[in-house]
Amino acid sequence: MRARRFLLAPATAAAVAVTALALPRGGWDGLPAPVPGPAVVAPARASASHAPATPDRATATRTATAPPASAPPAHHTDGAPARPPADRGAPPPSAAPSAAALPGATRPGTRPPVVSHGPRTGNKVALTFDADMTDAMLDDLRSGRVRSYANLRVVELLERERIPATFFLTGKWVTRYPEVTRRLAANPLFELANHTYGHEAYTAECYGLPTAPTSQLAQDVAATFRILEPYGGRQTRYFRFPGLCYDAAALAALAPLGVTVVDGDVVSGDPFATDWRPIVEAVLSAVRPGSIVILHVTEANAPMTDEALPHILAGLRQRGLEPAPLSEVLAPGA
Numbered sequence: 073m074r075a076r077r078f079l080l081a082p083a084t085a086a087a088v089a090v091t092a093l094a095l096p097r098g099g100w101d102g103l104p105a106p107v108p109g110p111a112v113v114a115p116a117r118a119s120a121s122h123a124p125a126t127p128d129r130a131t132a133t134r135t136a137t138a139p140p141a142s143a144p145p146a147h148h149t150d151g152a153p154a155r156p157p158a159d160r161g162a163p164p165p166s167a168a169p170s171a172a173a174l175p176g177a178t179r180p181g182t183r184p185p186v187v188s189h190g191p192r193t194g195n196k197v198a199l200t201f202d203a204d205m206t207d208a209m210l211d212d213l214r215s216g217r218v219r220s221y222a223n224l225r226v227v228e229l230l231e232r233e234r235i236p237a238t239f240f241l242t243g244k245w246v247t248r249y250p251e252v253t254r255r256l257a258a259n260p261l262f263e264l265a266n267h268t269y270g271h272e273a274y275t276a277e278c279y280g281l282p283t284a285p286t287s288q289l290a291q292d293v294a295a296t297f298r299i300l301e302p303y304g305g306r307q308t309r310y311f312r313f314p315g316l317c318y319d320a321a322a323l324a325a326l327a328p329l330g331v332t333v334v335d336g337d338v339v340s341g342d343p344f345a346t347d348w349r350p351i352v353e354a355v356l357s358a359v360r361p362g363s364i365v366i367l368h369v370t371e372a373n374a375p376m377t378d379e380a381l382p383h384i385l386a387g388l389r390q391r392g393l394e395p396a397p398l399s400e401v402l403a404p405g406a
């Protein structure tokens with residue numbers, strides 16, 4: 073079997089429980105290469121010492137470019153529309169709430185706050201789903217090596233059970249999956265947030281992810297907001313770094329945008345999982361009131377998430393915890 077791609081997962085601001093998943097060699101961006109044996113605890117944040125020793129193929133074949141300065145990217149992928157459907161159901165820009173009024177908005181010009189959880193009171197938790205997309209992943213889709221990076225079973229379950237969730241979308245994922253994005257935006261229980269344009273890292277080392285210069289960051293994130301905005305729905309000014317990798321310079325570079333940077337305190341470890349049970353265990357052993365749970369909606373790169381989700385939801389119910397949109401977890405009663 074060919075090696076899988078290792079692009080996707082987050083690290084965490086809290087300790088990461090590295091379960092003994094049968095990860096393929098090389099690891100992925102959230103964790104170092106496979107860790108044999110029982111669970112171990114990794115340090116708080118991604119650092120150079122935890123990057124895979126060997127760059128993954130995405131690094132070697134990187135052709136990623138900076139996002140456009142003013143327009144959605146004109147990728148034509150598998151017949152998908154190149155642009156968001158601004159003329160179908162989305163409000164005209166003038167009708168959209170201004171960025172300053174959106175959840176997560178902060179005063180432009182100030183360094184963004186970083187949150188990893190909400191108040192530890194009450195019973196609300198945020199289920200967040202990252203939608204990574206790189207050029208290498210797009211290549212996999214075009215070639216047919218991968219069927220889908222959009223886990224519709226996750227979306228269907230959340231819809232059917234009426235579970236609130238927050239989706240951190242990359243611009244390239246939105247461009248590749250406009251219909252799914254429209255479906256997410258149409259659900260009043262779902263919030264949309266920003267996960268960069270092409271899932272590049274903005275630190276020198278981030279688990280082998282392709283890197284981009286900090287000078288490109290504000291443009292990258294702003295372009296992704298512009299791609300998301302025409303879809304309407306519950307837009308936010310929440311932003312999550314790929315791999316949760318950032319430094320003071322990266323945070324400072326975001327200051328003009330008036331955003332809130334969102335980490336998480338519960339890392340599910342769903343990327344490249346081969347069994348749903350460790351995902352459920354990772355979530356339910358760490359989740360508390362106010363938690364932000366990091367999951368993925370990328371199917372081929374997180375193929376067990378939909379199987380884990382019903383068990384996670386049942387476990388939350390048992391614990392008296394209730395999923396809520398991220399904005400309501402961070403500002404209960406607001």
Ligand SMILES: [Zn+2]
Pocket residue numbers: 080081082202203204267271313314315
């Ligand atoms: Zn990611």
